[in-house]
Amino acid sequence: MKILDNPLIRESAFNQLRKMILSQEIKPGEKLNEKEVAEQLGVSRTPVREALHKLELEGLVEIFPRRYCLVKGVTHECIREIHLIRSQLEPIAASIAVNNLTNEDLERLDNLIKLSVEFASKGNVEKIMEANDEFHQIINRASNLSRIIAILENMHDYVEAFRYSFMSRTDLVKRSIEEHQEILAALQTRDKELVKKIVTKHLEGITEYEEVILEDMKQSLKVFDDELHNK
Amino acid sequence: MKILDNPLIRESAFNQLRKMILSQEIKPGEKLNEKEVAEQLGVSRTPVREALHKLELEGLVEIFPRRYCLVKGVTHECIREIHLIRSQLEPIAASIAVNNLTNEDLERLDNLIKLSVEFASKGNVEKIMEANDEFHQIINRASNLSRIIAILENMHDYVEAFRYSFMSRTDLVKRSIEEHQEILAALQTRDKELVKKIVTKHLEGITEYEEVILEDMKQSLKVFDDELHNK
DNA sequence: TCGAACAATTCAGAATTCAATATGAAGCTG
DNA sequence: CAGCTTCATATTGAATTCTGAATTGTTCGA
Numbered sequence A, B: 001m002k003i004l005d006n007p008l009i010r011e012s013a014f015n016q017l018r019k020m021i022l023s024q025e026i027k028p029g030e031k032l033n034e035k036e037v038a039e040q041l042g043v044s045r046t047p048v049r050e051a052l053h054k055l056e057l058e059g060l061v062e063i064f065p066r067r068y069c070l071v072k073g074v075t076h077e078c079i080r081e082i083h084l085i086r087s088q089l090e091p092i093a094a095s096i097a098v099n100n101l102t103n104e105d106l107e108r109l110d111n112l113i114k115l116s117v118e119f120a121s122k123g124n125v126e127k128i129m130e131a132n133d134e135f136h137q138i139i140n141r142a143s144n145l146s147r148i149i150a151i152l153e154n155m156h157d158y159v160e161a162f163r164y165s166f167m168s169r170t171d172l173v174k175r176s177i178e179e180h181q182e183i184l185a186a187l188q189t190r191d192k193e194l195v196k197k198i199v200t201k202h203l204e205g206i207t208e209y210e211e212v213i214l215e216d217m218k219q220s221l222k223v224f225d226d227e228l229h230n231k
Numbered sequence C: 001t002c003g004a005a006c007a008a009t010t011c012a013g014a015a016t017t018c019a020a021t022a023t024g025a026a027g028c029t030g
Numbered sequence D: 001c002a003g004c005t006t007c008a009t010a011t012t013g014a015a016t017t018c019t020g021a022a023t024t025g026t027t028c029g030a
Helices: A009-022 A034-041 A045-058 A076-097 A103-122 A125-142 A146-167 A170-189 A192-230 B009-022 B034-041 B045-058 B076-097 B103-122 B125-142 B146-167 B170-189 B192-230
Strands: A061-064 A068-071 B061-064 B068-071
Touching (some): A009 A034, A103 A125, A125 A146, A146 B076, B076 B170, B103 B125, B146 B170
């Protein structure tokens, strides 16, 4: 297994491991051995160590000094908490972003919605998600609140599987697009309170379906939850 | 300079550097040299590197690969953002904590308020802050929301200087204690919505004085802000 | 037979060494 | 004289080595 995407080996190792954990390729409860991981990735132990420390900071693994490194993974509680955090921080970020969003930004947002409609008609879930991500990213980043941006973007990858399920339902995609149109309309008025209200509503809409989708996902995740619990 | 508090050298180095940055002993804009820092701390470069990476994750330094490590420090904007995040997450954490707080917890909270009153009469600012910290810590942790707890506790140290200024004003201490009594009363009713409302009010109360205190602190911080800006 | 202590093995933490990259100065060329 | 190129130096990134801690297994004694 070779890594090429980043000149910094520790970053490549981090991204690789992170992806493997989030995709459940490495399962929760598993113990990682520095040496083995290093050999698997074809690098030395140093960058692996650094990658593991970074993963620990994100809560994806837990390091027991001088013992072992335990993979934690993403549980249902974790996904619920992430949505809770998002529902608290995104509305405020959006309302602050109102001050900083340029007309070009708003045009791009409009464009992204149009693209979403197009992808939705083709049933291209990946592309809808990409457009969706950029939509929220533009708004969040315009808030210029570096910590909030970091928190939101960090949590983003954790709910990849969840969002995929969400976007696979045509009714939910339709509703999502309508809500994005509403958000854009609100942003165009430059009315902070209105934006906050609409974004909150949008996130509550997601929460509404969250439990249903989590139930659907239960089967695929349950195995890992159990394994994690046994350890 | 020797470090003894932690069997893990990297943790000691991290804590030491973090403290030095937050206390402005190391100034924003300064460039850290791994070798020099290692020599100053009397350890090798490896744990220093790991400490610096951890500091980068917290946003206290910025590492430019193969170049240098820049100290960022805490700006006014940073403090404002931290309070904003806190104001969004603490009320929700408290309202969820309602389900989990034991009677022992509530007794401890009551006790902490009594201690605060005592320390306030003696003008012991450090002790008031300690009691204050434990008060919020108990509530936050009872939410069992690990990510939110991590976010809130991580940001805690950043506003140390700010909180010290806050607690040095007897009028604000008095008000703070009254509000804590209100919070405890709300928690005792086990009414989630009420708790959320009261905690929100408490945090808004802090925000109210924030700008005034930041203005006071300006003189001591301005120098460093300027330095940071020049770099 | 069970428990405790000691030894051996394993694995992570830290130090040291080696390699790569960026910067800055000096010299050369147009 | 200015700008580009090259080379030397400084500094970080990665690999390797060494040390120390923790766990496990074995042996001896009660």
